[in-house]
Amino acid sequence: MKKLFSLLLLFVASSLFAHEFWLMPSKFKLKIGELFDLQLFVGEDFMGDIWANRKKRLLKLTHLTEQNRQDLTSIALKSDSLPIPLKFNSEGTHLLTMESKNSFIALEADKFNDYLKEDGIENIYELRKKQGQLTQPSKELYRRCAKTLIQVGNKYSDTFKKNTQMPLEIIPLNNPYQMKAGEAITVKVLFKNQPLSNKMVVAWHKTATQKTTHRKLTTNADGSLKIPLDKAGYWMISTVHMVEVKNNPEANYQSYWGNLTFQLP
Structure with missing residues (x-):
C-alpha cells in the first residue's frame, strides 16, 4: 500500500507544473450565426493537453449574454474530449463559463511547498509553517472556474463584467474588444463574492507566431x-x-483555479 501511494505521489508530481486550465475557442471574433469550436485545455504557456473525460469532471458550461443565460452542459457532455461545436445568433460580447467538479491531488511535502510558493499561495504556506506542517504531505481537492470572452459582430455589450457566481471570479471591468494594444485592463478578483487582496495574478500573452510570455x-x-x-x-x-x-x-486543502481568456484586436 505504501508503495502504491508513493507511485501516486510521483505520478501527480510529474504533472504538477502543467496546471493552468483555459477555454480556447477556434475564433474569438465571429459573425452572427458563424459556427466555431470550443476546446478545453490544461497545460502552460497556451500549450497543453485536451482536458478529457468531461463526463466525469465537468460540472457546468454556461453561455451568457446581456439578457440571457443558456446551459450548454448537455452539449459539452456529448463527448469526452472532442471540440464543442457552438454558434451565437446575436450580436454583442458573449461570455462562456465553465466550472468543474472536484478532483484530487496528493503531493509530497517539498513538492507541495514549492507549488504554494510558485503560485503565490502564501496564506497556506504561512499556515503550514505556523502549524509545523512543512514536512507533511498534502491531500488537496481542486476545482476549475474558467471564462472566455467572444465578440460577435460590431455591437458591444456589458456581459464581460458579469459576476457569474462561480467560487473564484476574475471579472474584467473593461471590454477588451473595445481596447487596443498599449492600454491597461482592470480586473477584479473575488472569492465567494469577497475581494481577494494581495493575491498573485498571472497575465499570459501569445500570438500565432510569437512565444508565450x-x-x-x-x-x-x-x-x-x-x-x-x-x-x-x-x-x-x-x-x-x-x-x-x-x-x-479526504483532504487537507481545497483550491480553486480561476482563468479568463480573450483576444486583443
Whole structure:
C-alpha cells in the first residue's frame, strides 16, 4: 500500500507544473450565426493537453449574454474530449463559463511547498509553517472556474463584467474588444463574492507566431489590479486560491483555479 501511494505521489508530481486550465475557442471574433469550436485545455504557456473525460469532471458550461443565460452542459457532455461545436445568433460580447467538479491531488511535502510558493499561495504556506506542517504531505481537492470572452459582430455589450457566481471570479471591468494594444485592463478578483487582496495574478500573452510570455502581478486591497495589454494577440489571466479543510479525511486543502481568456484586436 505504501508503495502504491508513493507511485501516486510521483505520478501527480510529474504533472504538477502543467496546471493552468483555459477555454480556447477556434475564433474569438465571429459573425452572427458563424459556427466555431470550443476546446478545453490544461497545460502552460497556451500549450497543453485536451482536458478529457468531461463526463466525469465537468460540472457546468454556461453561455451568457446581456439578457440571457443558456446551459450548454448537455452539449459539452456529448463527448469526452472532442471540440464543442457552438454558434451565437446575436450580436454583442458573449461570455462562456465553465466550472468543474472536484478532483484530487496528493503531493509530497517539498513538492507541495514549492507549488504554494510558485503560485503565490502564501496564506497556506504561512499556515503550514505556523502549524509545523512543512514536512507533511498534502491531500488537496481542486476545482476549475474558467471564462472566455467572444465578440460577435460590431455591437458591444456589458456581459464581460458579469459576476457569474462561480467560487473564484476574475471579472474584467473593461471590454477588451473595445481596447487596443498599449492600454491597461482592470480586473477584479473575488472569492465567494469577497475581494481577494494581495493575491498573485498571472497575465499570459501569445500570438500565432510569437512565444508565450507572462508576468506576475498582485491585487490591491479591493481585489483589483491593472494589467497592461502591451500587445495584440491572445491573453489569459489566471489565479489560484486555496483554503484549509478541517475535519475531512479526504483532504487537507481545497483550491480553486480561476482563468479568463480573450483576444486583443
